[in-house]
Amino acid sequence: MNFDIHPDVASALDQGTPVVALESTIITHGMPWPQNYEMAQRVETVIRDNGACPATIAVLKGVIKIGLSDEDLRDLAQTPDARKLSRADLAVCVVQQATGATTVAATMILAHLAGIKVFATGGIGGVHRGAETSMDISADLQELAQTPVTVVAAGAKAILDIPRTLEVLETLGVPVITYGQDDLPAFWSRTSGIASPLRMDDPTDIARAHDMRAELGIPGGQLIANPVPRDAEIPQSDIDPIIAQALQEAEAQGIQAKAVTPFLLSRIFELTEGKSLATNIALVLSNARVAAQIAAGFSKLG
Ligand code: PSU
Ligand code: MN
Numbered sequence: 001m002n003f004d005i006h007p008d009v010a011s012a013l014d015q016g017t018p019v020v021a022l023e024s025t026i027i028t029h030g031m032p033w034p035q036n037y038e039m040a041q042r043v044e045t046v047i048r049d050n051g052a053c054p055a056t057i058a059v060l061k062g063v064i065k066i067g068l069s070d071e072d073l074r075d076l077a078q079t080p081d082a083r084k085l086s087r088a089d090l091a092v093c094v095v096q097q098a099t100g101a102t103t104v105a106a107t108m109i110l111a112h113l114a115g116i117k118v119f120a121t122g123g124i125g126g127v128h129r130g131a132e133t134s135m136d137i138s139a140d141l142q143e144l145a146q147t148p149v150t151v152v153a154a155g156a157k158a159i160l161d162i163p164r165t166l167e168v169l170e171t172l173g174v175p176v177i178t179y180g181q182d183d184l185p186a187f188w189s190r191t192s193g194i195a196s197p198l199r200m201d202d203p204t205d206i207a208r209a210h211d212m213r214a215e216l217g218i219p220g221g222q223l224i225a226n227p228v229p230r231d232a233e234i235p236q237s238d239i240d241p242i243i244a245q246a247l248q249e250a251e252a253q254g255i256q257a258k259a260v261t262p263f264l265l266s267r268i269f270e271l272t273e274g275k276s277l278a279t280n281i282a283l284v285l286s287n288a289r290v291a292a293q294i295a296a297g298f299s300k301l302g
Helices: 007-015 035-049 070-077 090-095 104-114 139-146 162-172 203-215 236-252 257-271 275-301
Strands: 003-005 019-022 053-060 063-066 083-085 100-102 118-120 150-153 176-179 198-200 222-225
Touching: 003 007, 003 104, 007 019, 007 053, 019 035, 019 104, 019 275, 035 053, 035 070, 035 275, 053 070, 053 090, 053 104, 063 104, 083 090, 090 100, 090 104, 100 104, 104 118, 104 139, 104 150, 118 275, 139 162, 150 203, 150 275, 162 176, 176 203, 198 203, 203 222, 203 275, 236 257, 257 275
Parallel strands: 003 063, 019 053, 019 118, 083 100, 118 150, 150 222, 176 198, 176 222
Antiparallel strands: 053 063, 053 100
């Protein structure tokens, strides 16, 4: 298998110093050029500034990359036709020597193969609104149930059906842990009005809980929901009508399957005149900081 671990990541893993994995679908399908490249660079810088080594994960011409060079990152950010790789797509992409960006699910699989326990992103996939008929439920949820990686996100986006996403996570036995508050955050907004199933305030305890699951013989990872920083928040009452409009347009245009999330994200970006993107970037940076602290916890625990 063509599995290429960047030398910085390899030496950090070797020495047991903190490493944080990063996904790449957020770069190719979640944000427009050039903000996507700037975000990807800034998030790596935040991780380094917080004492950890960043490992952005992608498949480039069939080679699995754990950690990208700056040139690779820049090229990928300008490859809008990169494949969107979830669990189902990874192996075929490698065999066909294609280029693809990894979703939360695929990033978890590859991070685990490389020996990385924690990963930072913006939002996870979940149960889409209308899933009762479309059956559109992201593979990210199943992955959290089976692959032992702790994922730091800003909660599930309000484009999803958040109560049903929580129900599925509960059924799958995935701990949903909000960092530092009782209310589950809702991506662009700090609060959702829904109580978080679990709460933790100490990154080292989050690392302990991850290891404890393994000791107990429980497969899977943890979802850490980190509220967006206050100064970057868009209140729910502002974002809700915009989401409603984007959803309506998606339905009218017959957008389906893998295209749904990217379509909604780019419409919401247009409808908020870029404010949603600024918030998205701020919350990814904040998640990277918390993930670096959890990674430091893992290194301390050994
Ligand atoms: N949610 C976001 N931004 C994103 C995604 C989700 O706020 O970029 C991406 C992530 O890579 C996530 C994927 O894993 O979309 C989920 O896609 P789907 O719903 O098709 O599984
Ligand atoms: Mn889907």
